[in-house]
Every structure is written in C-alpha cells, then in structure tokens.
Amino acid sequence: MTTKLFGEPVQRREDARLVTGQGRYLDDLGPGALAAAFVRSPHAHARIKDIDVSAALDVEGLVAVYTWEDLPGALAEPLPLLIPHPALTHGRTAYPLAKDIVRHVGEPVVMVVAADRYLAEDACALIEVEYEFLKPVVGVEEAAQGVHLVHEDVPGNVGAHLVQEVPSREGRSAAEAIDAAPNRLEFRLDIERSASMPLEGRGVYARWDADDGSLRVYSSTQTSTSVRMAVAAKLGLPLPKVEVIAPDVGGGFGVKIVHPWPEEILVPWAARTLGREVKWTEDRREHFVSSAHERAQVQHVRVGFDDEGHVLGLDVTILHDHGAYTPYGIIVPIITSTQLLGPYKIGAYRVEFSSIYTNTVQVTPYRGAGRPQGVFCMERTLDRVAAYLGKDRTEVRAANFIGPDEFPYDQGLIFQDGRPLVYDSGNYPESLRMLKELIGWDSFPEMKARAAAEGRRIGIGIGCYVEGTGVGPYEGGHVQVTSDGRVHVSTGLTSQGQGHETVFAQIAATELGVPIERVSVVTGDTRRFGYAVGTFASRAAVMSGNAIALACRKVREKALRIAADALEADPRDLEITDGIVHVAGTPSASIPLATVAVLSNPLRYAFDEETKRATQFSGTSAPDRPPVDEGEEPGLEGRDYYSPIRSTFASGMHAAIVETDPETAEITILRYAVVHDCGKLINPMIVEGQIHGGVAQGVGGALYEKMVYDEHGQLLNASFMDFLMPYATEVPRIETAHLETPSPLNPLGVKGAGEAGVIPVSAVIASAIEDAEGIPIDRMPISPSDLHTLRLRLAG
Amino acid sequence: MSEETTRHLVTLVVNGVVREAAVPARRLLSDFLRHDLGLTGTHVGCEHGVCGACTVLLDGEPVRSCLTFAVTVDGHEITTVEGLARDGEPSPVQRAFTECHGLQCGFCTPGFLCTVTAFLRDNPAPTEEEALEAVSGNLCRCTGYQNIIKAVHRAAEIQAETQVRPGDREGRA
Known part of the structure; x- marks a missing residue:
C-alpha cells in the first residue's frame, strides 16, 4: 500500500539491521586500521615543562608519537570558534594537542598511533609529562571573583556578558516594573552539571588514498558536512578531495554537534602522514573528561507581580559556567535567557548573563541546550508566586499565558539564530486543560489527603515550556527516481537514532505516491549531499523533512510533465498511485514511474529492455525539439532547500505526582504525564519515543545526574558506576497526549520534537517535591540526602 | 615477546560455529568477538561492566563480555546478537x-x-x-x-x- 503514510506509526526501517548486529557504528569499521590513543592531562591547570616519550619507543607495534610541536600549519592553531557573537568578547578554544598549558583534566597532550589500542595505551602509559601546577579555578562563583585566571588574558574569567531587556507595554523597565509591583520576591536557583552521555562515545576513522590524493573520514558526529569543511581547511586539502560520513551513530544528544574535535582532525592528519588507515574510539572515561558537559548555572531572580499572579516584571541574572573553552560560543546561555519566558507574556523582562571560564570540561549543548535551566527558573518562579498568593499553580500559569489568538507573538528578544523571538503558533490553554485532565489535577487534593491519612507524603507538580525548534539556516534534500522505479532520497544532516530513514521515507512516499519499500534514504554522507548544517535543535524533521518534500514536489511535477507527453494527457489530470502515473479516474491510461524515469534521460545506448525506450530511434522524442529541452536536465531527480525565515516553536506541559518517604527521604515518581504539541506528527510512534527518551534524561537531571568536581578540578565520578543515569527501574511509566497546532511557517506544518521531553522535567519534579514536603526546592538535581538535609535545616 | 604480546590459542563455539584465534591473555572477550572474530554486533559502552551493551550469552547465560577475558572462555559456547535469528528469521x-x-x-x-x-x-x-x-x-x-x-x-x-x-x-x- 502507498500514498498516505505521513502521520502513520510506520515501523522503523533502521531496525532490521540494528536488531541483528548488522549496524555499522564507528568502531565497527576499519578492522585493520592502526589505533590512536591519547595521553591526557591529569591536572586541571598546569604548565607543561617537558614531554619525555623515550620509554614508549620500545613498545612493540608503536608507529608514531605526536605532540603539539609536530603539528604543521593550521593544525597547530587553536580549534575554530564555531559560533562567534559580539558579546563573546573573550572566546577561547583549545589547541588540538595542548600547547604549553592544560586547562582541564582530560585535555589531550600527546597522540600515540600503534598496531592496536592495547599497544597504543601501553605506549601512552610510558610517556612522561612534567607539569608545573597552576591554581585550578573551580566553581562558577569562585571563578567569577576573578582572583585566579583560567586564561591569563581573560580578566575576571568572563568570556561573555550579555544583557537583553524588554520594557513593558507602558515603557517601564523591569526594575521599575518590579519596584512598582504590589508583590515582590527575590531568590536564587542552582543547576548542576550533567552531560549528553550517549552510549557510544565519539570516534573517528580515516583512510587516505595516496593515488587519488583524497581522504575519507568516518566520524560519529552530528554534522558530517561541517566536519568535512573543517578537516579540509585544517589539512589544507581541496574540499572535493575530502569526504566525511557519519555511519550509524550510537546517540548524540548534543555533544556530537561540537566539531572539529581534536581527534577529528588529528586522526585524518595521521592517516595522511602515515599513509595508513587510523582509527580512534573514545572510551568512557575519556568521554567524561574530554568531550563536553552542560547545564551548570546559578540564577538570581527578582520578580514583581499583581494579586492575580500576573508577572509585571522579571529580572534574572545568570552565572553560566562554560568550562575551559568556548568552541560553541554562548548558544547555551542565550537559549536559557530567551526561552526562559516559555508560554508566558510578562510585563517587563531583563536578563543578564555572564559566561565564565573554569578549569573544567567545556560546556556545549546537551539535549534541551539551556532550556531546562530557563524553564526551571520560570516555573520555580511561578510556583513561588502561586504559593505567595495562595493560588493554584495552574491558575497563575493560565493568567500569564499568551492567548491562542495572539500569534505570531513577538517576545521582543533576539533568539539563538540571531533572529527575533517570534512564536509561530500554539494553544497553551488547551494544553493545560488536557494536562490537568490527564493527570487528574483537580482531584489531586483528595488523593493527597487520603495518602496523608495513611502517613504518606505525595505531591503534584507542573512545568510548561516553549521550545524554539527547526532553527536555520537551511537543509536540503535530493530525490532521484531511477529506471528501476526506486526512489533514492538523501539529505546532508545526520542521524543518531531519530528514525530519519523512516520518517523521510514516509514523506517521500506520500509526496510521490510510491510504496515506501521502494524508497531508500541516506543521511550524513557528504558523497551524497554536500550542503547541510547538522542535527541539533530539534531541527531535522522541520528542515530536512520540508526540503525533501519540496524536492519530491519538483520530481513529481517533472514526472507528470513527461508522463503527460507520453500519455497525451494534461498533466493536471494525472495522479501517481503505487508508483504508477495515471489519468485520474482512468487507471488504464497509465505509465509506471520507472518508465517515466527512463524517458527522462534520452539515451544513445541502451543497457536493458526498459532503456531501449529512451534511445534515439525509439520514436519517443519529438524530432523538432532538442532531446533535453531548454530549462530541463536529464534524469528524474530534484533538489531543493528549505530555509525558514525563523524557528518554529513547539510547546508542552508536563505534570508529575511524586511520593517522598517521611523516613528515608527517598523520592519516587508515581505518575508522569506529558501533553506535547510539535505541530503535525509525521510518525506518532517515533515522536512518542523521542518524548520518552527525553523524559528519562530529564528524570536523570532532576534526581540523579551531576558532575562532581573537587577543588582541584578532578572529576570524582567519571564512570557509570558513580555518575548515575537512570535504569528502567528509575523511569516511571510516561503517559502522553498530543495536541497538533500546525506551524504556518513550513509546507508540512511540522515543528521539532527531539529535545522536548527533557526540558521541563527538573521543574516538574521540584514542583512536586515542594508540594509534597512544603519546603522550597531551589536546586536540581535533588537526591534523598539533599532532601534529608533540607528537612533538617527547616526543622532546625 | 612480552607478557602483553604472548598469544594464546582460544577455541570456542560462537553462534554455533567453531571459531579460533590466538590472542594475548589480556584481550577482553568483547574485543575478541569484535576485532578478532569480526562480530561487531556486540557493543562496548563503558568497559567497566555497568551499561550492559556488551552482554552476550556464555553457555546460555548473560555475561558482560567487557569484564571477561577471552582466554577464560576457551572451550565454551557464546551466543551474540548475530546468532539470535534463526534461518534468517528474526527471533x-x-x-x-x-x-x-x-x-x-x-x-x-x-x-x-x-x-x-x-x-x-x-x-x-x-x-x-x-x-x-x-x-x-x-x-x-x-x-x-x-x-x-x-x-x-x-x-x-x-x-x-x-x-x-x-x-x-x-x-x-
């Protein structure tokens, strides 16, 4: 069956290979490749005095040892600062291998290449690096005092400072609005570090073809096109001589959008230098100390509001810990400070952030990318407003909602894409109504009373968010119908488990009227599509989905034109069903799409029975016209791009019921409910899966996950033994409901869904614990021992 | 030849087929399956036995192949993900x-x-x-x-x- 596959829970086409062990992840490639391993800094801040590699030289199978001094040309320069911003006055990036100074534990100092990883690590262990210790700067507040510096030339450790202010409609500043408000509150919130932590770490595998002078690089990345440009630039190779492929990728969640990683340019360089295949596969400890983290912020909030709970003025000052370097610019704090406003219209808003260097692993986007912090801030604020006024928390939210008839709604800020923060569509009151019904909000007080009568403490919490998705600048799609009737779709962005092969095939099958079995999809392979941005910001379905739909429409139009010629019909009377072009209502007047593909490419030489139709004596082309007409191209294929004016804005609301143990302070999530609106659903099964995964990561962030640095800058819990990610036993059953408010901005009406699930979870759980305990919760995550301490403090 | 590189012959049945390779004593079963036998369906997520991605069946029982030395399973039977389907049909x-x-x-x-x-x-x-x-x-x-x-x-x-x-x-x- 064909046609209407858009919107259906089609089973994934990726799974057949992935459940049989036939997936090809980075480390599955290149069985004969040499292995790279790295000597990494054991110190958070130190000057390199000497590197002695002599003991390593006797290791059997050793091929090469490289330090910064060995790196030629652009390789010896600092890594790119990917997203410059005028407020990032002191952006700093690392060298591929440390030059003189190391600024966090895990920074690469020496690269070793050997016959296999065991031997490469043997050699690493024998290399002696002599360090002179410098004072480590740990903790964002300590760093902000600027007593000791992470970078000598960055005063106060301040990488960036940005203020955005939106006055009220009456022209009042946030400070004025707060001061004039009938009620005021002021408090502080703390958010810990976590990390994307995909089950597959990073990895790079490179093959140099000396005869061809070309390089093929495989990387476990979220952006193969951009890695390609960076590798070509760093190695001084012509772009057409470099191809980059993202194979099956074992999860990304943000961390793999950063590029080029030191290893991503060093491994290809070593492959070219040595004329051998070289591969590096990150191990788990390396991932903890040398990739990237996210989340850590301290927020100071001042809010003024009226007696109905309308927020009249909000002033938020954020200290953002961005670690030792800023390769990804200040995207995370920009998103926090803009998306903080959520589904609300507030009187006047001022937000100020300082992005601060510390001697810790760099901070770059992790699923949610600054939004969980912003939502934590806004939702904790509204809960406090409700508590202060003695109002229901949902009432205070409803009082501040942007109305369904107020779109497009301009928040007056500049978003992460450098464009105005204008919401495209949404229906927040309806979301809230659905959520309250789903969780049973209005009947909860009785449930709570019943539980209390049994000596149990339960609480209910809520969190709302708006997520800018489908951020530009563009993506493209290429669609080719070959003479066997198969449809080959490619797009440049990559996949890390989102099911793109399935949803893009659904789009193509629907647009072209072909059975989905005939459609194949390739992502993240620069040999197939060279122009792309990458997979992040819940953008793939919006960007590539629409680009592929547009490319299909071009192909469809051409197919109908050619078929109309062949059938002597009007193209407007033609339809495509099950891969056959036919006159609407007259199935007998038809021509298979495969034949149309043959006819689209005038041939001199036939290679099978079918293609004889397109040769020059077949009589299929009009003798008075050129075989390829003006403005036409041979072949039944199309390419198009989708470049939106600005982001789409998905939204959602979550609620949870938690139980806290009066004795042990153990926190259990009894129920978890999600209402989600990402516009039109392409595949509801896959969207639900994305939400489930996001919520699970949110539960980790709310209750378990944090990076514990000591005062020396040592990460104390750099293993899965100590960094606690949720197992199945920690994630509650997730109840979901969908609202579909189409985006007016794109042909498919879709918004993104990838990050949504994680965004409000910490806010929701804090809200529920606060309701159960009657103690203000102002930090995340919160562990049983944290809660126990809070209880003692309150009792004392 | 050092202790690190002295090789030991390991013979075992993997997915119903007798397989053999000579490997150093320190070779993990996960690396042995993946790199010596080319069965890359078994994945390594943490190399310290917590994530379970490397789980294979050793004589029918689940074990973490990243916490097992290949030389210790000489003579045993292993089933990996590649061996779960039967006659080309998924299990x-x-x-x-x-x-x-x-x-x-x-x-x-x-x-x-x-x-x-x-x-x-x-x-x-x-x-x-x-x-x-x-x-x-x-x-x-x-x-x-x-x-x-x-x-x-x-x-x-x-x-x-x-x-x-x-x-x-x-x-x-």
Whole structure:
C-alpha cells in the first residue's frame, strides 16, 4: 500500500539491521586500521615543562608519537570558534594537542598511533609529562571573583556578558516594573552539571588514498558536512578531495554537534602522514573528561507581580559556567535567557548573563541546550508566586499565558539564530486543560489527603515550556527516481537514532505516491549531499523533512510533465498511485514511474529492455525539439532547500505526582504525564519515543545526574558506576497526549520534537517535591540526602 | 615477546560455529568477538561492566563480555546478537523490539536482546515487575525504557504463539 503514510506509526526501517548486529557504528569499521590513543592531562591547570616519550619507543607495534610541536600549519592553531557573537568578547578554544598549558583534566597532550589500542595505551602509559601546577579555578562563583585566571588574558574569567531587556507595554523597565509591583520576591536557583552521555562515545576513522590524493573520514558526529569543511581547511586539502560520513551513530544528544574535535582532525592528519588507515574510539572515561558537559548555572531572580499572579516584571541574572573553552560560543546561555519566558507574556523582562571560564570540561549543548535551566527558573518562579498568593499553580500559569489568538507573538528578544523571538503558533490553554485532565489535577487534593491519612507524603507538580525548534539556516534534500522505479532520497544532516530513514521515507512516499519499500534514504554522507548544517535543535524533521518534500514536489511535477507527453494527457489530470502515473479516474491510461524515469534521460545506448525506450530511434522524442529541452536536465531527480525565515516553536506541559518517604527521604515518581504539541506528527510512534527518551534524561537531571568536581578540578565520578543515569527501574511509566497546532511557517506544518521531553522535567519534579514536603526546592538535581538535609535545616 | 604480546590459542563455539584465534591473555572477550572474530554486533559502552551493551550469552547465560577475558572462555559456547535469528528469521525478541519501537540509536540494543532472550527462556510469561527487573541492569540513553518493557511482554507473546523458545538453541551447559 502507498500514498498516505505521513502521520502513520510506520515501523522503523533502521531496525532490521540494528536488531541483528548488522549496524555499522564507528568502531565497527576499519578492522585493520592502526589505533590512536591519547595521553591526557591529569591536572586541571598546569604548565607543561617537558614531554619525555623515550620509554614508549620500545613498545612493540608503536608507529608514531605526536605532540603539539609536530603539528604543521593550521593544525597547530587553536580549534575554530564555531559560533562567534559580539558579546563573546573573550572566546577561547583549545589547541588540538595542548600547547604549553592544560586547562582541564582530560585535555589531550600527546597522540600515540600503534598496531592496536592495547599497544597504543601501553605506549601512552610510558610517556612522561612534567607539569608545573597552576591554581585550578573551580566553581562558577569562585571563578567569577576573578582572583585566579583560567586564561591569563581573560580578566575576571568572563568570556561573555550579555544583557537583553524588554520594557513593558507602558515603557517601564523591569526594575521599575518590579519596584512598582504590589508583590515582590527575590531568590536564587542552582543547576548542576550533567552531560549528553550517549552510549557510544565519539570516534573517528580515516583512510587516505595516496593515488587519488583524497581522504575519507568516518566520524560519529552530528554534522558530517561541517566536519568535512573543517578537516579540509585544517589539512589544507581541496574540499572535493575530502569526504566525511557519519555511519550509524550510537546517540548524540548534543555533544556530537561540537566539531572539529581534536581527534577529528588529528586522526585524518595521521592517516595522511602515515599513509595508513587510523582509527580512534573514545572510551568512557575519556568521554567524561574530554568531550563536553552542560547545564551548570546559578540564577538570581527578582520578580514583581499583581494579586492575580500576573508577572509585571522579571529580572534574572545568570552565572553560566562554560568550562575551559568556548568552541560553541554562548548558544547555551542565550537559549536559557530567551526561552526562559516559555508560554508566558510578562510585563517587563531583563536578563543578564555572564559566561565564565573554569578549569573544567567545556560546556556545549546537551539535549534541551539551556532550556531546562530557563524553564526551571520560570516555573520555580511561578510556583513561588502561586504559593505567595495562595493560588493554584495552574491558575497563575493560565493568567500569564499568551492567548491562542495572539500569534505570531513577538517576545521582543533576539533568539539563538540571531533572529527575533517570534512564536509561530500554539494553544497553551488547551494544553493545560488536557494536562490537568490527564493527570487528574483537580482531584489531586483528595488523593493527597487520603495518602496523608495513611502517613504518606505525595505531591503534584507542573512545568510548561516553549521550545524554539527547526532553527536555520537551511537543509536540503535530493530525490532521484531511477529506471528501476526506486526512489533514492538523501539529505546532508545526520542521524543518531531519530528514525530519519523512516520518517523521510514516509514523506517521500506520500509526496510521490510510491510504496515506501521502494524508497531508500541516506543521511550524513557528504558523497551524497554536500550542503547541510547538522542535527541539533530539534531541527531535522522541520528542515530536512520540508526540503525533501519540496524536492519530491519538483520530481513529481517533472514526472507528470513527461508522463503527460507520453500519455497525451494534461498533466493536471494525472495522479501517481503505487508508483504508477495515471489519468485520474482512468487507471488504464497509465505509465509506471520507472518508465517515466527512463524517458527522462534520452539515451544513445541502451543497457536493458526498459532503456531501449529512451534511445534515439525509439520514436519517443519529438524530432523538432532538442532531446533535453531548454530549462530541463536529464534524469528524474530534484533538489531543493528549505530555509525558514525563523524557528518554529513547539510547546508542552508536563505534570508529575511524586511520593517522598517521611523516613528515608527517598523520592519516587508515581505518575508522569506529558501533553506535547510539535505541530503535525509525521510518525506518532517515533515522536512518542523521542518524548520518552527525553523524559528519562530529564528524570536523570532532576534526581540523579551531576558532575562532581573537587577543588582541584578532578572529576570524582567519571564512570557509570558513580555518575548515575537512570535504569528502567528509575523511569516511571510516561503517559502522553498530543495536541497538533500546525506551524504556518513550513509546507508540512511540522515543528521539532527531539529535545522536548527533557526540558521541563527538573521543574516538574521540584514542583512536586515542594508540594509534597512544603519546603522550597531551589536546586536540581535533588537526591534523598539533599532532601534529608533540607528537612533538617527547616526543622532546625 | 612480552607478557602483553604472548598469544594464546582460544577455541570456542560462537553462534554455533567453531571459531579460533590466538590472542594475548589480556584481550577482553568483547574485543575478541569484535576485532578478532569480526562480530561487531556486540557493543562496548563503558568497559567497566555497568551499561550492559556488551552482554552476550556464555553457555546460555548473560555475561558482560567487557569484564571477561577471552582466554577464560576457551572451550565454551557464546551466543551474540548475530546468532539470535534463526534461518534468517528474526527471533521473537528481535521482532518484538522492532514492533514496539524498543530501540532508537540501537547501540545498547544487542545487550538488551541477549539479556531478554535468556530471561524469557527461563521465564516465558513474566509479570510486569519481573520484566522490569530483567532489563534493569542495562542502560539505554534513548528510549526511556517504556517501549523496551513493552517489547519484553510482546516477545513473550510471540514466543508463546510460535512455541519456539528463543533460548533453546543456546544449548545450556
């Protein structure tokens, strides 16, 4: 069956290979490749005095040892600062291998290449690096005092400072609005570090073809096109001589959008230098100390509001810990400070952030990318407003909602894409109504009373968010119908488990009227599509989905034109069903799409029975016209791009019921409910899966996950033994409901869904614990021992 | 030749086929399967026995191949994810994970599949609680486990319908 596959829970086409062990992840490639391993800094801040590699030289199978001094040309320069911003006055990036100074534990100092990883690590262990210790700067507040510096030339450790202010409609500043408000509150919130932590770490595998002078690089990345440009630039190779492929990728969640990683340019360089295949596969400890983290912020909030709970003025000052370097610019704090406003219209808003260097692993986007912090801030604020006024928390939210008839709604800020923060569509009151019904909000007080009568403490919490998705600048799609009737779709962005092969095939099958079995999809392979941005910001379905739909429409139009010629019909009377072009209502007047593909490419030489139709004596082309007409191209294929004016804005609301143990302070999530609106659903099964995964990561962030640095800058819990990610036993059953408010901005009406699930979870759980305990919760995550301490403090 | 590089012959049955390779004593079973035998379906997520991605069946029982030396399984039988399908047909557990959308990136999946295969062999009709417990030693960062739990129950159903126990072919020792 064909046609209407858009919107259906089609089973994934990726799974057949992935459940049989036939997936090809980075480390599955290149069985004969040499292995790279790295000597990494054991110190958070130190000057390199000497590197002695002599003991390593006797290791059997050793091929090469490289330090910064060995790196030629652009390789010896600092890594790119990917997203410059005028407020990032002191952006700093690392060298591929440390030059003189190391600024966090895990920074690469020496690269070793050997016959296999065991031997490469043997050699690493024998290399002696002599360090002179410098004072480590740990903790964002300590760093902000600027007593000791992470970078000598960055005063106060301040990488960036940005203020955005939106006055009220009456022209009042946030400070004025707060001061004039009938009620005021002021408090502080703390958010810990976590990390994307995909089950597959990073990895790079490179093959140099000396005869061809070309390089093929495989990387476990979220952006193969951009890695390609960076590798070509760093190695001084012509772009057409470099191809980059993202194979099956074992999860990304943000961390793999950063590029080029030191290893991503060093491994290809070593492959070219040595004329051998070289591969590096990150191990788990390396991932903890040398990739990237996210989340850590301290927020100071001042809010003024009226007696109905309308927020009249909000002033938020954020200290953002961005670690030792800023390769990804200040995207995370920009998103926090803009998306903080959520589904609300507030009187006047001022937000100020300082992005601060510390001697810790760099901070770059992790699923949610600054939004969980912003939502934590806004939702904790509204809960406090409700508590202060003695109002229901949902009432205070409803009082501040942007109305369904107020779109497009301009928040007056500049978003992460450098464009105005204008919401495209949404229906927040309806979301809230659905959520309250789903969780049973209005009947909860009785449930709570019943539980209390049994000596149990339960609480209910809520969190709302708006997520800018489908951020530009563009993506493209290429669609080719070959003479066997198969449809080959490619797009440049990559996949890390989102099911793109399935949803893009659904789009193509629907647009072209072909059975989905005939459609194949390739992502993240620069040999197939060279122009792309990458997979992040819940953008793939919006960007590539629409680009592929547009490319299909071009192909469809051409197919109908050619078929109309062949059938002597009007193209407007033609339809495509099950891969056959036919006159609407007259199935007998038809021509298979495969034949149309043959006819689209005038041939001199036939290679099978079918293609004889397109040769020059077949009589299929009009003798008075050129075989390829003006403005036409041979072949039944199309390419198009989708470049939106600005982001789409998905939204959602979550609620949870938690139980806290009066004795042990153990926190259990009894129920978890999600209402989600990402516009039109392409595949509801896959969207639900994305939400489930996001919520699970949110539960980790709310209750378990944090990076514990000591005062020396040592990460104390750099293993899965100590960094606690949720197992199945920690994630509650997730109840979901969908609202579909189409985006007016794109042909498919879709918004993104990838990050949504994680965004409000910490806010929701804090809200529920606060309701159960009657103690203000102002930090995340919160562990049983944290809660126990809070209880003692309150009792004392 | 040093202790690190002295090779030992390891002979074992993998997915029903006798395989042999000479490897250093320190070679992990996970690396042995992946790099010496070319069976890359077994994945390595942490190399310290916590995530469970590397789980394989050793004489029918789930073990963490990243915590096992290859030389210690000489003479034993191993089933990896590549050996779960029979006659080219996916096993009930493989089918159920597909039907229920029990995987996203697929990296942790081989470990879950092996774990669940052994579990359902021993407990073909698990309760909700038992199914949850069975998969609670494996980490997944994508799915939030919702559909994995569903897949365990669905696999039990398929298994019952087809009357083929997925674990039978492992020939438990």
